[in-house]
Amino acid sequence: MYKVVLGSMLALAALTANAKIDSSSDGAATKVNLSGSFEEQRVAILKDLDGGKVYAEITPKERGEVKDALARIASALQAPSGVEGLSDEEKTRVFNDQQVINSILTRAGADSRxxxxxxxxxxxxxxxxxxxxxxxxxxxxxxxxxxxxxxxxxxxxxx
Missing domain, CATH: 3.30.160 (Double Stranded RNA Binding Domain)
Incomplete structure (x- = not known):
């Protein structure tokens, strides 16, 4: 459950943030790479799905839906310009895929308790x-x- 919430927050932050960190006192800013955080979460979710313990009660159909949605999000975040380069339509698609993943994994996690x-x-x-x-x-x-x-x-x- 913790991974689902954390993954949701990271993906949402990746979508909504124009993340900049002030790296010095002169106001120079560097961009934060949120796609690396998403990739770590994606790998962790896939590992839990294949492990069969955390999401033991997930159906094969739902397992496929989660994997497909993760793949779509990963491909959208691979753009060279990152999150900022996504159009509003692409951001909406990523957000909808995120909701699909969250709903399936939250229910499966609760059922597997x-x-x-x-x-x-x-x-x-x-x-x-x-x-x-x-x-x-x-x-x-x-x-x-x-x-x-x-x-x-x-x-x-x-x-």
């Missing part, structure tokens, strides 16, 4: 630890509800 509970099984006093992701818990709940609905329909059909 591991929750552990200590439960006592019936017939024993020894508690056991059960760890499931948020998405696994949701799937189990939905599967249980579907099973109850099916049994209810079957009971109605037998009467």
């Amino acid at each position: 591991l929750i552990c509970t200590r439960e006592k099984k019936v017939g024993t006093h020894r508690p056991t630890t059960q760890c499931l992701t948020v998405a696994e818990r949701r799937r189990m709940t939905e599967a249980g509800q579907d099973l109850m609905r099916q049994q209810k329909i079957q009971l109605r059909g037998n009467n």
Whole structure:
């Protein structure tokens, strides 16, 4: 989650900033290279996507969307003039790609969060630890509800 927020902030800063740093007392300014920061974030996100732990609950389709959006942003930032050289339309496209990435990774990161509970099984006093992701818990709940609905329909059909 931290990487997504940091990546968002860096990309947004890259889009909106006419970044200049006063490097001396005489007012000379040097430009900040934000594309290097984006590249570091892109590599980190791709590593997390391929690692399968941070974004374990992301679908292959969403994984492809994130990779495509990252590639489009990277190619837009490769222009020799950098962010300043992007037209308003190109900046809008980059911003929209950033939003796609943020929404997918934020949801996948939240769904991949591991929750552990200590439960006592019936017939024993020894508690056991059960760890499931948020998405696994949701799937189990939905599967249980579907099973109850099916049994209810079957009971109605037998009467």
